[in-house]
Amino acid sequence: MSDYGRPLQFGYFLVPDAGDPVIEHARLADRLGLDLIGVQDHPYQRRYLDTWTLLSVIAAVTERVTVFPDVANLPLRQPAVLAKSAASLDLLSGGRVELGLGAGGFWDAIEAYGGPRRTKGAAIDALGEAISVIRQIWSGERNRRFEGEHYRLRGAQAGPSPAHGIGIWLGVGGPKGLALAGRAADGWLPSSPWAPPERLPELHARIDEAAVEAGRKPSDLRRVYNINGAIGPDRPASQWVAELTDLAVGFGMDSFVFWAEGDQERQLHLFAEEVVPEVRRQVALEREA
Template sequence: MSQRRVLFGASLGQWNGADVGNVPGVLEIAAAADRGGLDMFTIADHLYFGDKLDAYSAVGFLLGRTSTISGAVIVTNLPTRPAPALARTISSLSALSGGRVILGIGAGAIWDMIPQLGIPRLTPGAAVRAMEEAITLIRALCGGGEPVTFDGSFYQVTGLQPAPAPAPPIWTGSVHPKSLAVTGRTADGWVPSMGSDWLSARYRESRPLIDAAAVEAGRDPAGVASIFNFGGRITSEPLAQNRDDAGRWIGGSARQWIEEMTAAVLEHGAGGFIYRSTDDTPAPVAVASFAREIVPAVREAVGRP
């Protein structure tokens, strides 16, 4: 089992992004996560929603207001951000922040809305092939070296100079078998969709496909971390039931969170957690509690500070 550092983060909003009308709250969540020693803040990417903050504008601004935490778009809606431009964006953020950036990337969400931006619709298979080309090209355009010429089905560049900043960790939000195979072949991490955790059927059925593709590509499957969106409420007293009837985690006391997350790492190989509060507690307060009461104890329990 890999002994990589376990990562802990906080989400800046819901699945569909951070609200334009809640800028003070978004800023304070990021600040609380940074003060609390978390590893990352995350934000979703859906340019077709006018009431949501643009993900990369938000990440760049927040990296400038924080000191140690990394920023991640989970996940970049690739059809709306062409790979060569995305490579320049991510390498610039890396250079400006001292490497405090993670690239989450996906083949495209809500395809019924993407064409509203004037972007041609791709079939699911084509979108996955475009994602794999994009990951390959973005890596080539980071880290210096000789000019890059790439002649793919979806991306073509000729003699393009790579940026000197190295490529950041690349995570995907893959769902279906073909995109899961791309994750195994090319990515550093995987964020299961719909808040699925290590006990879910989605994880049990999907992770073996990633591992098999990694092995076939000559990679160590342990090199692809599983990073879970793990929302819930932190209660002052233990809950008699920590999961709902569908098996989804709903929360509990700090001790119950610690026990659950420690088991996830030691027994199921979890590589990280992205926290989102699901009750009426103000999100910055909940994030501060998560960082103060839960994360240090999990780090100590798993022996990976």
């Protein structure tokens, strides 16, 4: 595995627990200069705030950080309306939205909220259809039509178009999902608990093969990594720097979304002030060499 050479990004994985000071944490991430805030989307979790509502408030009270669902729960988010939501927030925030998409997985909980229960294959097929629907809605063109097994458009009036080309990043790990990412997505969004570093080469390879078959370059896709853990005595900042540098130049990842354990404010400061600048420096040196 090699370095795809894309610019580095660093972000914060914000857990939307209604009992936490989530807006203060988001503002801190913005002040500390992080590039991204990702929010998981599990509407059936009773203690969690709604993800799109939270992302909208975060965008309103921050100045520079980009927000995205990490990842949007597609079975509970109708894609045409999801596209409208993303485009609207992108316009209102001055182009600070990306779209993480997931096929779904907690089917009992999804069904409890009125969503469809899908097999793995059907879920990926629906995800592919959703990408087509979303891009049509973002086109801003009239009389949009799409006929799929799961979704359809029948003379839809699309628009408004987003302020910038919103990236669609897929949180997928199976062969069909990875191939879909390579063919049709703008990025791949795995999490370290289910896609540890030792698995990344095989997963990248499936994406890259599909990208090449579709006439794309593997470097066209951003590789965004949710990384879980704590910066502290057992895993100091220097170790995080070494690990993230290796993930960038040796394992092809270019964006790191910190899923912090423990004291969120302290962890954010350590990540933004002691890890991020040094990773940027070391990656720049290795790329120059």
